[in-house]
Amino acid sequence: xxxxxxxxxxxxxxxxxxxxxxxxxxxxxxxxxxxxxxxxxxxxxxxxxxxxxxxxxxxxxxxxxxxxxxxxxxxxxxxxxxxxxxxxxxxxxxxxxxxxxxxxxxxxxxxxxxxxxxxxxxxxxxxxxxxxxxxxxxxxxxxxxxxxxxxxxxxxxxxxxxxxxxxxxxxxxxxxxxxxxxxxxxxxxxxxxxxxxxxxxxxxxxxxxxxxxxxxxxxxxxxxxxx
Amino acid sequence: xxxxxxxxxxxxxxxxxxxxxxxxxxxxxxxxxxxxxxxxxxxxxxxxxxxxxxxxxxxxxxxxxxxxxxxxxxxxxxxxxxxxxxxxxxxxxxxxxxxxxxxxxxxxxxxxxxxxxxxxxxxxxxxxxxxxxxxxxxxxxxxxxxxxxxxxxxxxxxxxxxxxxxxxxxxxxxxxxxxxxxxxxxxxxxxxxxxxxxxxxxxxxxxxxxxxxxxxxxxxxxxxxxxxxxxxxxxxxxxxxxxxxxxxxxxxxxxxxxxxxxxxxxxxxxxxxxxxxxxxxxxxxxxxxxxxxxxxxxxxxxxxxxxxxxxxxxxxxxxxxxxxxxxxxxxxxxxxxxxxxxxxxxxxxxxxxxxxxxxxxxxxxxxxxxxxxxxxxxxxxxxxxxxxxxxxxxxxxxxxxx
Ligand SMILES: Nc1ncnc2c1ncn2[C@@H]1O[C@H](COP(=O)(O)OP(=O)(O)OP(=O)(O)O)[C@@H](O)[C@H]1O
Ligand SMILES: [Mg+2]
Numbered sequence: 001x002x003x004x005x006x007x008x009x010x011x012x013x014x015x016x017x018x019x020x021x022x023x024x025x026x027x028x029x030x031x032x033x034x035x036x037x038x039x040x041x042x043x044x045x046x047x048x049x050x051x052x053x054x055x056x057x058x059x060x061x062x063x064x065x066x067x068x069x070x071x072x073x074x075x076x077x078x079x080x081x082x083x084x085x086x087x088x089x090x091x092x093x094x095x096x097x098x099x100x101x102x103x104x105x106x107x108x109x110x111x112x113x114x115x116x117x118x119x120x121x122x123x124x125x126x127x128x129x130x131x132x133x134x135x136x137x138x139x140x141x142x143x144x145x146x147x148x149x150x151x152x153x154x155x156x157x158x159x160x161x162x163x164x165x166x167x168x169x170x171x172x173x174x175x176x177x178x179x180x181x182x183x184x185x186x187x188x189x190x191x192x193x194x195x196x197x198x199x200x201x202x203x204x205x206x207x208x209x210x211x212x213x214x215x216x217x218x219x220x221x222x223x224x225x226x227x
Numbered sequence: 228x229x230x231x232x233x234x235x236x237x238x239x240x241x242x243x244x245x246x247x248x249x250x251x252x253x254x255x256x257x258x259x260x261x262x263x264x265x266x267x268x269x270x271x272x273x274x275x276x277x278x279x280x281x282x283x284x285x286x287x288x289x290x291x292x293x294x295x296x297x298x299x300x301x302x303x304x305x306x307x308x309x310x311x312x313x314x315x316x317x318x319x320x321x322x323x324x325x326x327x328x329x330x331x332x333x334x335x336x337x338x339x340x341x342x343x344x345x346x347x348x349x350x351x352x353x354x355x356x357x358x359x360x361x362x363x364x365x366x367x368x369x370x371x372x373x374x375x376x377x378x379x380x381x382x383x384x385x386x387x388x389x390x391x392x393x394x395x396x397x398x399x400x401x402x403x404x405x406x407x408x409x410x411x412x413x414x415x416x417x418x419x420x421x422x423x424x425x426x427x428x429x430x431x432x433x434x435x436x437x438x439x440x441x442x443x444x445x446x447x448x449x450x451x452x453x454x455x456x457x458x459x460x461x462x463x464x465x466x467x468x469x470x471x472x473x474x475x476x477x478x479x480x481x482x483x484x485x486x487x488x489x490x491x492x493x494x495x496x497x498x499x500x501x502x503x504x505x506x507x508x509x510x511x512x513x514x515x516x517x518x519x520x521x522x523x524x525x526x527x528x529x530x531x532x533x534x535x536x537x538x539x540x541x542x543x544x545x546x547x548x549x550x551x552x553x554x555x556x557x558x559x560x561x562x563x564x565x566x567x568x569x570x571x572x573x574x575x576x577x578x579x580x581x582x583x584x585x586x587x588x589x590x591x592x593x594x595x596x597x598x599x600x601x602x603x604x605x606x607x608x609x610x611x612x613x614x615x616x617x618x619x620x621x622x623x624x625x626x627x628x629x
Binding site for chain 2: 042043046049074075076078079083085086089091092093094098101102103105106107111134150162
């Protein structure tokens, strides 16, 4: 895949030669220096911005082939891609449950079913006891776990996370990684995590390094962090 | 699906309610302005209804007696009584003036009133009395509208005479909104056309100095002339009731033709009062309404816009996770309409609360409220477009950041 921002003299080739494959249930790291194109790649993968050229498939389906092959990118993002950000970015006017239940609701699920699913996810992420709280009443780590629950709410095949542990201390960062690992296995989700975070890099079994818009695949340490 | 707009409103209800109340006071002012206009029209209609007349006969080429001055000789009514189709005809006088409360030795506050001179039992007499009795003596008794603030038994001073308030009426105001005071026609003619003492003395002297009028050979001539000069023989209008079953126009037409007088029917009178007399006020109020509408629109637009800008990140997240643009636009629109609704309710209540304290009659018509509600909703819809456009321009990529 390639991505060029702008045109003419000011054009920036953010992604020059990107090649990556992630299997269902696998968690891979995407690391590289600042400005190397990590976020750009994540935005392309998440169908938030359009790549300039290349090919992208999800399962058997071609998503992009020198142009979008899917009409409804919003539905794609809603149903098949989960996003986790550096900050949790919860919706402040919805309580914890509805922040998670919003996605299945947007996908057309009945409210009761959406909330049931949200509660199950919140339980699985150890924030079930805060289900009726407002986002502003949660600690940073709790908020991040709620945002992971939101990313999982429609059981997407892919989760894209941009520096999800950056604001957390190492204890909490490891906890988030543990959760993402477990969820990947449990729901058979492919997880791509952009990170700078030295604490969590040893955890990945497989890592894509990106430098000047070019990816290089490497084996990671794959250190166990338990469940 | 949950209602995002409703949740947001509940979450930041304080801001919402305060803004809504502010907007509501503005809407209340708007509704009141409309009510002031309706009150003026209604006052005019009540004025016409309560006069008990079908036809107003006034001086030729005038729009009298309310919109322009009109003066008739006070014996004209006899000739009119003789016209075909006329059931009753009576003299009336109208004079707007300051009346002193508390009679001669008053500490007294002035009240601006319209003094009406009428003949008891004839058209032009005050209608239903809320207190007291009708005028029974031929002099120095008055019936006043309650809006004058006069009490039963109170003494008021009209020109050089003291009157006793013996009865009170309601909703009897002039087209200018001044409450009415009814006195007998004779008193009113005197009050209206009476010259002050100096002028009388002066005029007597001049008459006496005129050798043509002061003839030693004709005793009593000077006195007769002087007496005729000081008595008043004018009224402002003759109120006519047509015989049952006759169209007022059919009765008015011969009066116009044969008597060299102007005769207006009820419909024509209404036209004069509403289309001519209060037309300028109506345009003034229309201008106010337009400005208030623009100000309300600007406030709603500004509030909704800033509230939306404050949610840019949430909107980016919503878009990123696949929320449809229509859902986001709907959320903002509903908030604008919600604000408008709160504003309208507050406005309606406040207008109803403060309307009675207005010096002039304020008539809040349900139809105006409905039109106001629709206007508020349209204004809010238009005002929200600015915010909706800003929200739709938000790039979902900003939720991911750098
Ligand atoms: N919207 C944009 N328009 C133009 N150039 C952009 C845009 N977004 C990113 N770039 C450029 O593309 C390159 C890659 O940016 P990107 O945000 O992907 O880097 P990154 O690897 O995420 O960096 P960091 O670790 O600092 O977040 C950079 O040179 C950046 O300046
Ligand atoms: Mg980045």
